[in-house]
Amino acid sequence: MTGFGVQVRDLTVRYGPTTALDQVSFEIRPGVITGLLGRNGSGKTTFLSVAAAFRRGTSGAVLVDGEDPWENARVMGGTCLVRESGDVVADEPITENLRFLAERRPTFDRATAESLLDRLEIDPSKRPDKLSRGQRSAFGVVVGVATRAPLTLLDEVHLGMDAPARYAFYDALLADWMAHPRTIVVSSHLIDEVERLLEDVVILDHGRVLAADDAATLREQGLTVTGPADEVDAFVTSRRVVARQTLGRTAQATVIGTAPDDEARARAAGLELGAVGLQDLFVHLTDHAGDRAAAPLTPQESR
């Protein structure tokens, strides 16, 4: 089992007058951990809800493992969406929830669930509605990991979990995924924390796709150029500059898009080049303050 891939074609979702997703197209590769990143209200949850057939799109298509997931028993049997709310039986003990899942989810692994509960220090005799916020989230993680669905969608499941619990979650997710490869989509805005887990990244912003690529390629798109202000300006001419700072006569510009001769040119001009972290890239791309409209990475830039 390598998991279900997802193809999104021109998907639009409207809630009344609000357009949550505006003709988005991207692909989620089977068997890969993909990060779905975006600010609040960018359309992450809406997309995940359509992929999991919790709702239908207004137009366009989502194909999960090649088929429309809507009322599709085969595809739904292999799809598990864990939302912040947990989607568990809140007023029954956790042990009862596990029994329920084991009956209905062919891929659910009870032993994994129990060892994860133990690791996350959750008492299985408790009811989910009696757990703390962080523990409720952690139980959602347990369900998401132990269900081992070919398409596992984890929507902001880390909320309320403290740092040790989150790192236990990342470790458990990675280890279980390596032992049982499948498609996992993690939505989060704790980019620094999840970045290392991700092979692919989709960045949504205001219902549009800002970038969709493998994480390493995406990271390499960002570049900081530091040195004498006039040299920096000459270097970045006709490039997309997303940030610029000056300190005395030294300037630093952050640009999107690189060229093969960048290093040689920088050296000749006495400029220093630096990498841009995914978190910084994300902030630059989605920061709308200062009248800098976000523009999606062009195919050239993002490939």
Next chain:
Amino acid sequence: MFDGREPLYVQIADQIRDDVLSGALQAEEQVMSTTQYATTFRINPATAAKAFAELVDEGVLYKRRGVGMFVAPGARETLRAERRESFFTDVVDPVLAQARVLGIDVDEIVARLREHAAHDHPTPQAGTR
């Protein structure tokens, strides 16, 4: 570990190159698997795989099917030759540029280097970074 600003796979590849150069990894020695990298450093194994692919292309590592990645015979010599070539542009030239800015004479630098070389063991082997 691996918290620099460079892409993670570049840092992993650099680390392995440094280990080969310093002799911490010997020819025909097996390197950690992608899975070990993933669990040890909490990273996606694809990231380690990308570093390995780069090193295989360079002839530093080679793959034994179903067993893992090994340091290629002669990898250390290859890396040393490469590093020697870039040593003057990457290490010496910046020293000269800095010295010029500070008004330090080339003779002073040479004298200093001679003095150190006389005290030190003849061939330092550690990586240049």
